Amino acid sequence: MSLISTLARLEAVHSGRAQPTATVRHRHLSEHPLVLVPLTTAGEAGAPLGALVGTDRDAPRLLVVPQPRDRDLRFAFLAELADVVLPYIDTFADDVEAAERNETDPETGKRVKVEVELCADAPQLIVPSRAGIELVRLLGRSMRFRRTAEQDPETPHPAPPRVPLLGRWLTHFGERARVPGSALLLALTEVLGRHWATGQSSLEDQHLAALLAWIDPPDGVSGAEAALDAELRRDARGQLVCPPAGPATDPAFDNKLLAPAIERYDRARTALAAAEDGLEADDRLGELTAAEREIRSLVESVTRPTWDAVWHGLDLLRALPEGAHAVDRWTRDRWSFTGHRDRIVAGEPPQPRRDDAVTAANKLATREREQARLDAQEALDDPLVMAGRRLAGEAFAGEVIDVVMAYSEGKSPRPRPLVTVRTDDRPHLGERVKVFRSLGGKPQSAEFVGHEEDGALIVLRVVDKMGRGKEPETGSLPEKGDRICFTLFEHEQRGGAKLPDQEETPWTHGGPPGEESAVQESADPVTEEDVL
Amino acid sequence: MPPPRTRGTALRHRLAELRGPDVPAKALDARALAALAANPGCKRRAILDGAGVNKAVLADALGSPSAFGQSQFAFMRGNAFEARVKADGGAELLRLVHEKLDAGAEPPTRARVPKLDAIGPEGRAARTALALREATEAAAWTLLDHPMLALDVAGSPAFLEPDAVVVHPDGSWTVVEIKSFPMLDGSADPAKVGAAARQSAVYVLALEEVAAKLDPAPRVRHRVLLVCPKDFSNLPTASAVDVRKQRAVTGRQLARLTRIEDIADTLPEGTCFAPDRPTAELTAAVESVPAAYAPECLAACELAFHCRDHSRASGAVTSLGRSLRAELGDLTTVDEVLSAAHGESGDPDDPAVAALRRAAELRAEALESAAAPRPEEAPCL
Numbered sequence: 001m002s003l004i005s006t007l008a009r010l011e012a013v014h015s016g017r018a019q020p021t022a023t024v025r026h027r028h029l030s031e032h033p034l035v036l037v038p039l040t041t042a043g044e045a046g047a048p049l050g051a052l053v054g055t056d057r058d059a060p061r062l063l064v065v066p067q068p069r070d071r072d073l074r075f076a077f078l079a080e081l082a083d084v085v086l087p088y089i090d091t092f093a094d095d096v097e098a099a100e101r102n103e104t105d106p107e108t109g110k111r112v113k114v115e116v117e118l119c120a121d122a123p124q125l126i127v128p129s130r131a132g133i134e135l136v137r138l139l140g141r142s143m144r145f146r147r148t149a150e151q152d153p154e155t156p157h158p159a160p161p162r163v164p165l166l167g168r169w170l171t172h173f174g175e176r177a178r179v180p181g182s183a184l185l186l187a188l189t190e191v192l193g194r195h196w197a198t199g200q201s202s203l204e205d206q207h208l209a210a211l212l213a214w215i216d217p218p219d220g221v222s223g224a225e226a227a228l229d230a231e232l233r234r235d236a237r238g239q240l241v242c243p244p245a246g247p248a249t250d251p252a253f254d255n256k257l258l259a260p261a262i263e264r265y266d267r268a269r270t271a272l273a274a275a276e277d278g279l280e281a282d283d284r285l286g287e288l289t290a291a292e293r294e295i296r297s298l299v300e301s302v303t304r305p306t307w308d309a310v311w312h313g314l315d316l317l318r319a320l321p322e323g324a325h326a327v328d329r330w331t332r333d334r335w336s337f338t339g340h341r342d343r344i345v346a347g348e349p350p351q352p353r354r355d356d357a358v359t360a361a362n363k364l365a366t367r368e369r370e371q372a373r374l375d376a377q378e379a380l381d382d383p384l385v386m387a388g389r390r391l392a393g394e395a396f397a398g399e400v401i402d403v404v405m406a407y408s409e410g411k412s413p414r415p416r417p418l419v420t421v422r423t424d425d426r427p428h429l430g431e432r433v434k435v436f437r438s439l440g441g442k443p444q445s446a447e448f449v450g451h452e453e454d455g456a457l458i459v460l461r462v463v464d465k466m467g468r469g470k471e472p473e474t475g476s477l478p479e480k481g482d483r484i485c486f487t488l489f490e491h492e493q494r495g496g497a498k499l500p501d502q503e504e505t506p507w508t509h510g511g512p513p514g515e516e517s518a519v520q521e522s523a524d525p526v527t528e529e530d531v532l
Numbered sequence: 533m534p535p536p537r538t539r540g541t542a543l544r545h546r547l548a549e550l551r552g553p554d555v556p557a558k559a560l561d562a563r564a565l566a567a568l569a570a571n572p573g574c575k576r577r578a579i580l581d582g583a584g585v586n587k588a589v590l591a592d593a594l595g596s597p598s599a600f601g602q603s604q605f606a607f608m609r610g611n612a613f614e615a616r617v618k619a620d621g622g623a624e625l626l627r628l629v630h631e632k633l634d635a636g637a638e639p640p641t642r643a644r645v646p647k648l649d650a651i652g653p654e655g656r657a658a659r660t661a662l663a664l665r666e667a668t669e670a671a672a673w674t675l676l677d678h679p680m681l682a683l684d685v686a687g688s689p690a691f692l693e694p695d696a697v698v699v700h701p702d703g704s705w706t707v708v709e710i711k712s713f714p715m716l717d718g719s720a721d722p723a724k725v726g727a728a729a730r731q732s733a734v735y736v737l738a739l740e741e742v743a744a745k746l747d748p749a750p751r752v753r754h755r756v757l758l759v760c761p762k763d764f765s766n767l768p769t770a771s772a773v774d775v776r777k778q779r780a781v782t783g784r785q786l787a788r789l790t791r792i793e794d795i796a797d798t799l800p801e802g803t804c805f806a807p808d809r810p811t812a813e814l815t816a817a818v819e820s821v822p823a824a825y826a827p828e829c830l831a832a833c834e835l836a837f838h839c840r841d842h843s844r845a846s847g848a849v850t851s852l853g854r855s856l857r858a859e860l861g862d863l864t865t866v867d868e869v870l871s872a873a874h875g876e877s878g879d880p881d882d883p884a885v886a887a888l889r890r891a892a893e894l895r896a897e898a899l900e901s902a903a904a905p906r907p908e909e910a911p912c913l
Contacts, residue, residue: 003887
């Protein structure tokens with residue numbers, strides 16, 4: 001945490017309200033996001049208990065697994081989830097625009113431009129918290145290797161159709177969420193925490209209701225009081241008034257309300273199975289339905305507050321103007337979405353359990369590059385972020401006090417004007433260090449020449465973006481009296497060295513994939529006591 | 533040299549007084565020890581744990597109940613999984629130990645599973661020590677199911693119960709930790725694995741104390757076996773976890789804990805943490821021992837909410853996170869920092885104060901410029 005955001009936290013303590021740590025919104029928000037508030041069963045790996053899901057804040061769809069240990073009920077839940085999520089994804093898959101991409105021509109080996117489709121917009125999934133993202137990944141992993149009866153008639157416990165497909169999409173969303181600055185799958189607490197500093201620790205900020213209480217406390221209450229209330233207040237039955245945003249539930253809820261309800265459901269089911277005639281079965285079916293309804297209402301009671309909180313958080317974020325570069329990163333998300341759409345259409349197998357060496361190296365390189373891009377773009381979009389970089393000595397801002405024309409030596413001298421900037425910042429400048437400023441959205445570079453007046457004046461030599469002529473083009477140079485800002489970091493990220501194709505994986509990294517990797521990965525084996 | 537008996541008795545007497553008459557002592561478990569070692573500066577936790585005070589009950593009596601609790605679903609699943617792992621005389625468990633830790637040894641066919649029943653924790657600890665000695669001499673695969681180990685913590689004994697300890701044919705000992713979080717495609721949640729490793733490190737330390745009393749002292753392996761459910765199933769899978777680092781850290785931290793009698797000596801006469809005392813009296817008693825609250829306590833200590841309230845009320849910056857302290861130098865309260873940042877106090881030559889003022893200036897400037905409409909071309913000014 002930088003000193004500036006530390007200061008913001010302390011100011012939040014003092015004022016009783018969260019303080020901004022960004023002046024623009026650094027993530028693109030879709031007009032129609034799909035919100036997912038999932039709950040899991042404690043102690044089971046990825047056993048969903050229920051979820052609220054949908055794109056309409058007033059009409060979420062409630063999905064419930066009345067007995068989370070029952071494999072069939074779990075599949076029914078996942079099938080229902082697929083019925084909500086997949087049509088939503090499909091609405092974005094068909095609306096495309098033409099775009100160009102550089103590809104290597106397989107025959108000539110030259111880089112050529114290829115006309116390809118790019119989806120005009122992409123789906124966006126919002127979950128309440130970081131743990132929600134992990135659950136999306138986990139659900140994706142649990143579903144993508146399953147087989148439907150259609151794919152493999154012999155498979156034991158076939159998955160409902162579309163469930164494996166949902167698994168592949170959720171895996172893609174989960175994987176994309178690891179790329180810094182991406183917005184296909186967002187955890188609301190993280191996005192809110194990026195834009196506001198509260199008067200509590202970042203650990204406590206993971207509680208969505210408490211975080212919102214700091215950012216937008218009810219009238220007449222301080223953020224601190226409202227957050228404490230959200231965190232701890234319990235009703236007469238000992239239940240939290242603001243249930244945790246999940247996916248984990250409060251133990252008191254599990255033990256006092258959910259467990260007895262599930263037990264009643266189990267009893268009703270056993271009774272129904274033992275019914276001897278139609279009349280008795282009818283009665284017992286009624287009991288079973290009532291027991292199921294009770295569990296549904298319990299699950300709804302602990303997901304609905306979170307559902308409303310998520311939309312409240314989205315409202316708060318939407319009130320901020322979107323940062324200029326956020327849309328650029330969203331375009332990358334659209335590419336990512338289009339790419340996965342194409343892989344599915346082409347009938348490629350699901351993402352493997354483990355990436356091969358080349359894919360893994362590519363993923364890591366992408367994440368590093370996108371992190372650098374995100375850091376640079378956020379600073380360029382937002383003076384408050386830039387202030388942090390200035391404090392860290394990675395940028396400086398000031399007034400131009402002199403511009404002197406100078407030329408490079410050589411046959412055809414090029415303009416290399418000297419610009420003197422007065423600044424209060426103390427950047428870490430070494431000899432001939434390159435610095436950059438934004439000129440019409442493109443970076444213009446300059447070299448550090450020297451300090452004057454004990455560091456208060458910085459002399460720079462501008463080296464590019466001045467046109468082809470002997471005289472710099474008008475507007476390409478700062479003028480005396482201009483306020484300008486230079487950064488020591490680059491504004492645009494270059495791609496790293498190209499990695500070999502998968503078939504040419506060097507022996508140091510396990511060699512090319514052999515025949516075993518061509519075999520489709522099998523689903524997780526099912527065992528007797530398996531709870532999934 | 534053991535301390536004179538009278539001194540030990542005096543301390544035990546004093547701790548019983550602190551706990552309150554007729555209040556049974558709550559035994560320290562490995563989780564609590566690991567948490568204590570993670571925050572060795574907290575005298576409050578040290579004395580309360582040392583005296584065997586039930587902190588959850590105390591927190592209730594103080595009016596800041598803890599939020600800990602285990603869902604019965606997790607509890608049932610955890611128990612069912614452990615029973616499955618140990619079923620059939622521990623055959624599956626020993627197979628995993630053999631495969632992951634000691635593949636060179638003869639494969640376990642029939643393991644000895646000695647009975648460890650005895651009365652009271654001291655009795656069980658003695659029984660465990662005996663079983664360990666016999667198994668080491670027998671040089672055969674032996675599974676100790678829920679043994680009891682004693683560890684001296686800041687002058688008072690703690691009794692620990694690992695899930696299992698396995699004695700190898702070569703006479704070395706391995707700690708086994710059974711957890712119910714899944715190992716998915718060979719990897720598990722690093723935070724949970726870390727917690728399990730810290731907990732196991734405490735068992736390793738305690739086992740080493742037992743081993744030191746034998747001649748020749750058997751080797752306690754520093755690679756423990758973590759057993760978890762595989763993927764989405766209920767089948768056990770395991771991984772060897774190297775706990776050398778956690779063992780060294782925990783050992784050092786436990787040695788650093790202020791001796792409990794030293795803390796007890798600083799308490800005013802008549803201090804008592806019995807939950808039936810009036811709240812005001814209890815609060816005064818708790819406040820008479822200094823705490824070192826940090827947000828991490830929320831996940832590890834029953835008294836955290838109480839300490840947090842007091843830490844916040846006093847304006848301590850650590851209530852916002854330990855890392856904050858690093859960049860704030862001598863300034864420890866919110867008001868101090870803010871007044872230094874706004875130039876109302878503090879020494880401008882102090883680098884921490886100078887950096888704060890610069891940060892406050894830059895922040896104010898940026899917020900101001902963002903509030904005013906700005907030209908398209910200079911987004912960073």
